[in-house]
Structures are given as C-alpha cells and as structure tokens.
Amino acid sequence: MRRGFQGKIWVICYVFLWNFLFQTTTYSLEFNNGRIIPSEKINLYSGKSKIGEYRKEAPLPENTLLNCIGDCGIKLKDLSFVALDGSWFDVRTNKTDRVFEISEGAFGFAFSNLSRQIIFSTPNGTMVVKSMKKEALSEPDTLKGYLYVFQDTTELGIFEGGSLKVLALNEEKNIYKNDPLILSQNINVPDKPSEPDQEQDQKAKTKQKEKKQGLLQKIVAALLLFLGGGLVTADESDPPAASLASP
Numbered sequence: 001m002r003r004g005f006q007g008k009i010w011v012i013c014y015v016f017l018w019n020f021l022f023q024t025t026t027y028s029l030e031f032n033n034g035r036i037i038p039s040e041k042i043n044l045y046s047g048k049s050k051i052g053e054y055r056k057e058a059p060l061p062e063n064t065l066l067n068c069i070g071d072c073g074i075k076l077k078d079l080s081f082v083a084l085d086g087s088w089f090d091v092r093t094n095k096t097d098r099v100f101e102i103s104e105g106a107f108g109f110a111f112s113n114l115s116r117q118i119i120f121s122t123p124n125g126t127m128v129v130k131s132m133k134k135e136a137l138s139e140p141d142t143l144k145g146y147l148y149v150f151q152d153t154t155e156l157g158i159f160e161g162g163s164l165k166v167l168a169l170n171e172e173k174n175i176y177k178n179d180p181l182i183l184s185q186n187i188n189v190p191d192k193p194s195e196p197d198q199e200q201d202q203k204a205k206t207k208q209k210e211k212k213q214g215l216l217q218k219i220v221a222a223l224l225l226f227l228g229g230g231l232v233t234a235d236e237s238d239p240p241a242a243s244l245a246s247p
C-alpha cells in the first residue's frame with residue numbers, strides 16, 4: 001500500500017516537472033526565434049571564456065557575449081540588426097523588452113513596428129526606445145537607424161523613416177534624422193586653448209568628423225546589404241569599426 005502511494009507521488013512529480021520544463025522552453029522559444037548570420041565568424045563567450053564560434057547562419061544565442069569577426073547580422077521577427085567587424089554585444093528578450101547589451105562597436109537597425117521596447121545598455125548609459133513615429137512618405141515603411149559605442153561616447157541616430165521617442169538619463173527625447181542622442185562620460189570642460197592649440201583642435205575635430213562619416217557609410221552599406229539578403233565580407237585593408245575612437 002505504502003509502495004503504491006510512493007509510486008503515485010513519483011508519477012505526479014514527474015508530470016509536474018515535465019510540464020514545467022515544456023512551458024519554460026515554449027516561453028523561451030516564443031521570444032527567441034532569431035537567427036544570426038556571420039560574414040566571416042562570430043565568437044561566443046561566457047564571461048572571459050570562449051565557448052564556441054559560428055561560421056554560418058545559426059539560431060541566435062541569448063545571454064551570450066558575441067564578438068563579430070567581419071560584419072554579422074541578426075534577423076528577428078520585428079527587427080533587423082547588423083554589427084560591424086570588431087563589435088561586442090549580447091541580446092536578451094522577454095515579453096516586454098528586447099535588450100542589447102553593447103560593450104563596443106558600430107551597429108545598424110531597421111524595423112517597421114515596435115512589438116516591445118528596445119533597450120540599448122552601454123558603458124556610457126542606457127537608452128530605452130519606447131515608441132516610433134513613421135514618416136508618411138517613407139518608402140518602404142521602415143525606420144532605419146544606427147548606434148555606435150566607443151570608449152566614452154555612445155550615439156544613437158536615425159538614417160531615415162521617422163523618429164524615435166527615447167528615454168535616457170531620466171528624460172525622454174525625440175530623435176530625428178540629423179539630430180542624434182549622444183551620451184558621453186567626458187564631462188570635463190577644458191581651458192580655452194591658445195591659437196596654435198585651437199588650430200590643432202580643429203584639425204582633430206575635422207578628422208574625427210571624417211571618421212564618423214566613413215563609419216556611418218559603412219553601417220548604411222552593411223544594413224542595406226543585409227536587408228537585401230546578404231552581407232559583405234569585411235575588407236582586410238579597412239580598419240575595424242572600433243578605430244573611430246583611436247587618435
């Protein structure tokens with residue numbers, strides 16, 4: 001009698017455990033149905049330890065640090081995302097948010113609607129994309145934008161297609177084309193430079209602007225190519241995206 005009762009308890013526990021595992025797996029798959037596509041290779045890390053690599057299209061691993069060797073793309077139901085060569089990031093998804101934990105790199109994205117908030121968490125602060133407004137005459141009906149994170153600066157901007165309402169530093173801001181949101185840890189105000197220093201400072205700013213324009217062109221090219229069904233293999237003669245922060 002007692003043995004039969006224990007057997008029933010084991011059956012109940014087994015059924016409960018099976019249902020729990022099935023529901024958990026189903027819940028996870030509901031939000032993580034993305035694919036990741038490397039042009040060359042994507043290294044996978046857990047902490048500081050490399051745990052694997054992808055050289056061809058594969059399911060998107062979540063809660064895993066990813067390092068792109070060559071450009072790579074992510075295809076989700078509601079979002080297309082590209083990362084340039086040298087970028088470091090990971091992705092987490094739940095019912096209300098899609099979180100991109102960005103360590104460093106340059107990225108492009110495109111979407112036609114926001115089924116959940118997009119959160120860009122960077123070393124310089126967090127940006128929460130809360131809503132979007134499309135341009136009435138934009139064709140196709142897709143908003144395209146960019147994000148880059150280097151050293152002490154993070155910039156989130158739009159190429160075309162509308163505007164974004166973003167929460168950052170406890171304030172909401174609307175981001176439009178040619179009006180990006182910039183987060184920076186460099187808050188020191190330098191002394192007014194002498195005339196020779198002003199000339200050097202202007203040259204440095206011009207050089208930085210040219211690097212930024214070149215980088216944005218690379219992001220646009222990679223994003224459009226990815227949206228068109230392909231990715232370009234990084235040119236070894238070009239500097240990596242992270243070179244924007246170099247002097």
